Amino acid sequence: MPNMSLKKVQMPEQDPNVRNKNFKEVALGYTEEMAVEEAKRCLNCKNRPCVSGCPVNVKIPEFISLIAEGRFEEAYLKIKETNNLPAICGRVCPQENQCEKYCVRGKKGEPVGIGRLERFAADWYMAHREPETPEIPKNNKKVAVIGSGPAGLTCAADLAKMGYSVTIFEAFHTPGGVLMYGIPEFRLPKDLVQREIDIVKKLGVEIKTNMVVGKSVTIDELMEEGYEAIFIGSGAGLPNFMGIPGENLNGVYSANEFLTRINLMKAYLYPEVDTPIKVGRNVAVVGGGNVAMDAARSAKRLGAENVYIVYRRSEAEMPARLEEIHHAKDEGIIFKFLTNPVRILGTDDGWVKGMECIEMELGEPDKSGRRRPIPKKGSEHVIDVDTVIIAIGQSPNPLIKSTTPGLKTHEWGGIVVDEETGATSIPGVFAGGDAVTGAATVILAMGAGKKAAAAIDRYLKSKSA
Amino acid sequence: MFKILEKRVLNPDVKLMVVDAPVVAKKAEPGQFIILRVREGGERIPLTIADYDRNKGTVTIIFQEVGKTTKLLGSLNEGDYILDFVGPLGQPSHLENVKRAAVIGGGLGTAIAYPQAKKLHSMGAYVDAITGFRNKDLIILEDEMKKVCNRLFITTDDGSNGNKGFVTDVLKKLLDEGTQYDLVIAIGPLVMMKAVSNLTRPYGIKTIVSMNPIMVDGTGMCGGCRVTVGGEVKFACVDGPDFDGHLVDFDEAIRRQAMYKKEERQSLEAHECKLGGIGNA
Ligand SMILES: Cc1cc2nc3c(=O)[nH]c(=O)nc-3n(C[C@H](O)[C@H](O)[C@H](O)COP(=O)(O)OP(=O)(O)OC[C@H]3O[C@@H](n4cnc5c(N)ncnc54)[C@H](O)[C@@H]3O)c2cc1C
Ligand SMILES: Cc1cc2nc3c(=O)[nH]c(=O)nc-3n(C[C@H](O)[C@H](O)[C@H](O)COP(=O)(O)OP(=O)(O)OC[C@H]3O[C@@H](n4cnc5c(N)ncnc54)[C@H](O)[C@@H]3O)c2cc1C
Ligand code: SF4
Numbered sequence: 001m002p003n004m005s006l007k008k009v010q011m012p013e014q015d016p017n018v019r020n021k022n023f024k025e026v027a028l029g030y031t032e033e034m035a036v037e038e039a040k041r042c043l044n045c046k047n048r049p050c051v052s053g054c055p056v057n058v059k060i061p062e063f064i065s066l067i068a069e070g071r072f073e074e075a076y077l078k079i080k081e082t083n084n085l086p087a088i089c090g091r092v093c094p095q096e097n098q099c100e101k102y103c104v105r106g107k108k109g110e111p112v113g114i115g116r117l118e119r120f121a122a123d124w125y126m127a128h129r130e131p132e133t134p135e136i137p138k139n140n141k142k143v144a145v146i147g148s149g150p151a152g153l154t155c156a157a158d159l160a161k162m163g164y165s166v167t168i169f170e171a172f173h174t175p176g177g178v179l180m181y182g183i184p185e186f187r188l189p190k191d192l193v194q195r196e197i198d199i200v201k202k203l204g205v206e207i208k209t210n211m212v213v214g215k216s217v218t219i220d221e222l223m224e225e226g227y228e229a230i231f232i233g234s235g236a237g238l239p240n241f242m243g244i245p246g247e248n249l250n251g252v253y254s255a256n257e258f259l260t261r262i263n264l265m266k267a268y269l270y271p272e273v274d275t276p277i278k279v280g281r282n283v284a285v286v287g288g289g290n291v292a293m294d295a296a297r298s299a300k301r302l303g304a305e306n307v308y309i310v311y312r313r314s315e316a317e318m319p320a321r322l323e324e325i326h327h328a329k330d331e332g333i334i335f336k337f338l339t340n341p342v343r344i345l346g347t348d349d350g351w352v353k354g355m356e357c358i359e360m361e362l363g364e365p366d367k368s369g370r371r372r373p374i375p376k377k378g379s380e381h382v383i384d385v386d387t388v389i390i391a392i393g394q395s396p397n398p399l400i401k402s403t404t405p406g407l408k409t410h411e412w413g414g415i416v417v418d419e420e421t422g423a424t425s426i427p428g429v430f431a432g433g434d435a436v437t438g439a440a441t442v443i444l445a446m447g448a449g450k451k452a453a454a455a456i457d458r459y460l461k462s463k464s465a
Numbered sequence: 466m467f468k469i470l471e472k473r474v475l476n477p478d479v480k481l482m483v484v485d486a487p488v489v490a491k492k493a494e495p496g497q498f499i500i501l502r503v504r505e506g507g508e509r510i511p512l513t514i515a516d517y518d519r520n521k522g523t524v525t526i527i528f529q530e531v532g533k534t535t536k537l538l539g540s541l542n543e544g545d546y547i548l549d550f551v552g553p554l555g556q557p558s559h560l561e562n563v564k565r566a567a568v569i570g571g572g573l574g575t576a577i578a579y580p581q582a583k584k585l586h587s588m589g590a591y592v593d594a595i596t597g598f599r600n601k602d603l604i605i606l607e608d609e610m611k612k613v614c615n616r617l618f619i620t621t622d623d624g625s626n627g628n629k630g631f632v633t634d635v636l637k638k639l640l641d642e643g644t645q646y647d648l649v650i651a652i653g654p655l656v657m658m659k660a661v662s663n664l665t666r667p668y669g670i671k672t673i674v675s676m677n678p679i680m681v682d683g684t685g686m687c688g689g690c691r692v693t694v695g696g697e698v699k700f701a702c703v704d705g706p707d708f709d710g711h712l713v714d715f716d717e718a719i720r721r722q723a724m725y726k727k728e729e730r731q732s733l734e735a736h737e738c739k740l741g742g743i744g745n746a
């Protein structure tokens with residue numbers, strides 16, 4: 001008997017007024033009983049509409065049926081057939097725009113909690129099983145992967161499974177990319193990311209940290225060192241600023257700096273750790289994506305009294321995950337929609353003391369299909385803030401492009417690739433993830449890593465044939 | 466892990482270390498820097514590559530103990546390891562076609578200016594070096610500097626080495642005497658670099674300064690190191706750290722550097738408590 005409840009089984013969460021003061025995970029995950037109950041809401045549709053919404057085609061009805069039968073380990077292995085990082089995807093994928101968007105149960109009531117079930121299966125496996133070290137025959141071909149975010153990790157894992165000797169070169173001292181330095185602990189626990197990385201290492205992948213490709217070593221040099229193919233998964237790490245007056249005042253951060261200090265350098269434990277972070281009493285975060293939500297919620301947790309999200313369109317256009325917008329509201333973040341900063345005001349000694357904003361209204365749809373915000377004359381007003389965090393997007397970092405002659409990029413910085421294979425303008429060099437698309441999602445980065453791994457395998461086989 | 470092969474105390478606050486870091490040594494050029502982390506939980510701090518030996522695979526750093534991280538680093542000894550050491554970062558200095566240069570180092574800045582003087586000298590340029598310190602006990606790199614320049618002028622704020630004054634006094638005197646330079650390199654505290662830039666501006670002498678804003682990643686990712694140069698925002702870690710001193714907005718840079726003053730003091734005090742007071746640190 002399917003469970004015909006219109007609502008998802010609720011996932012236990014920390015109380016909003018408690019969690020907005022700590023960095024522990026917000027959502028606590030399903031128990032076995034909850035998972036089985038939610039799994040029973042799935043109708044096991046023959047045409048599997050949910051799967052069509054998943055960028056890596058997770059076998060959704062199949063794994064959910066296994067959960068409904070209490071076969072949790074098999075459910076996990078079913079997901080793993082197409083998704084290398086289920087514990088991560090279950091937590092951070094924008095399910096409402098992917099699988100759950102197409103779920104028939106969503107036509108009347110809420111869709112099946114596919115993300116929550118994915119998370120459950122992964123967590124269950126981690127808690128109950130030791131990942132094995134597989135025996136993989138080596139083919140003695142070396143491949144280099146640049147960047148250890150979801151794109152790089154996925155590509156490396158897939159290639160290692162095929163027998164390649166894979167080395168990941170990572171600029172930071174810790175692998176994981178945005179999963180480690182961007183997305184906060186309260187949404188994605190770092191020991192969980194670490195465990196996923198350990199699994200990739202168990203496949204024989206070597207990770208060299210503190211290696212900035214383009215500086216410590218170039219792509220050409222890697223080729224000379226005998227790497228027969230290279231995958232660039234260097235992400236989109238160049239912060240955009242607005243170019244408004246006052247952006248260099250003390251107290252203005254890029255979201256990247258703010259979140260890196262917190263997540264990678266653990267500044268919330270300061271002075272136990274050495275890296276400081278400064279959060280004022282009133283904080284404005286400019287932007288409306290996941291990055292903005294993460295920055296705002298982190299600022300609140302660091303003790304800010306009032307935290308504003310300043311977004312120039314309306315709530316409907318916000319690109320952030322639905323769940324995070326809800327969480328942010330519950331935690332007391334104040335949303336200022338249809339508002340755009342024009343200038344940051346400073347004290348005499350150079351600290352932020354306010355932000356002048358203008359109200360916006362929505363006009364005709366623009367190229368992106370979203371209605372274009374237009375400033376309302378005379379609606380200027382000042383918000384009283386002492387910290388401003390700019391979270392209006394990132395572009396691909398030019399470091400690799402500028403040191404790799406022949407690597408074609410778009411004007412905005414993205415690496416030009418063949419969509420099917422990830423092949424760049426240089427033979428043997430492939431790319432994927434945010435470095436190609438600009439800031440996107442974890443699952444798309446993983447999808448690109450997977451595609452490239454398959455293409456690299458074909459390329460190297462054809463080369464030696 | 467990066468092994469410390471040699472350690473030397475240059476003055477009570479300034480130490481030199483030769484570190485085993487072949488990847489960095491292989492590509493290092495004057496003007497570039499590394500970022501290191503001493504231990505788990507430690508801060509990422511930038512230090513200039515003072516020297517390198519490509520054959521031995523070593524990199525020399527010279528640092529002043531100002532806060533927690535640099536003191537911790539200074540407490541390590543030969544045979545100890547540094548956890549992370551990444552580089553070379555930043556742009557190499559552009560020193561081509563320079564015939565006559567003045568290289569000016571303020572205090573610790575002398576260590577950062579040294580590789581540039583060395584490179585210029587090896588390229589056949591005429592080099593005057595001017596270095597300034599608070600007093601004679603703080604003088605560093607005197608012998609090293611002498612080897613890579615034609616004339617070395619050392620000043621002290623209190624005159625304890627018999628040559629009282631600031632580096633700008635020496636430079637002004639040389640310029641007034643009619644000494645010609647096609648490049649001035651000034652490295653030291655922001656106020657000193659600002660003063661040198663103001664001095665050379667009316668003479669129209671190209672002046673390069675090395676900016677040292679607060680950094681986190683050093684790869685252009687955080688934007689924390691931004692400096693305004695000629696009205697444009699630049700990231701010192703990838704666009705610099707060398708910039709045209711006549712175009713840098715020093716006042717803004719001075720303000721931004723003070724951003725973490727309070728936290729840094731707090732961190733240092735906590736650190737010194739654990740070590741049992743400054744005297745024992
Ligand atoms: C704060 C924040 C929150 C987000 N929230 C979500 C979310 O909820 N859901 C979601 O799906 N997506 C989210 N995203 C987006 C998602 O994280 C990214 O799309 C994804 O991480 C891209 O993966 P990637 O592997 O392409 O790059 P990254 O994760 O950026 O990894 C790139 C790696 O390459 C390294 N690198 C860069 N240059 C070099 C070099 N020259 N040499 C060596 N290494 C280099 C970097 O240090 C980094 O480790 C969020 C992003 C941010 C910043
Ligand atoms: C490109 C670059 C190259 C550098 N090269 C050298 C070098 O060769 N030798 C050397 O001794 N120092 C160098 N510095 C400065 C060095 O990075 C700082 O002294 C160091 O970060 C201080 O760390 P701390 O934890 O010991 O002190 P903290 O507790 O962080 O700070 C103590 C004091 O130093 C100031 N400070 C903090 N960060 C910096 C910074 N990045 N630059 C200047 N002052 C800072 C603070 O305002 C504070 O007053 C360089 C900086 C940059 C950006
Ligand atoms: S669309 Fe919904 S109900 Fe149908 S199989 Fe997918 S998850 Fe189950």
Ligand code: FES
Nearest residue numbers: 683685687688702
């Ligand atoms: S140090 Fe982060 S951008 Fe320069």
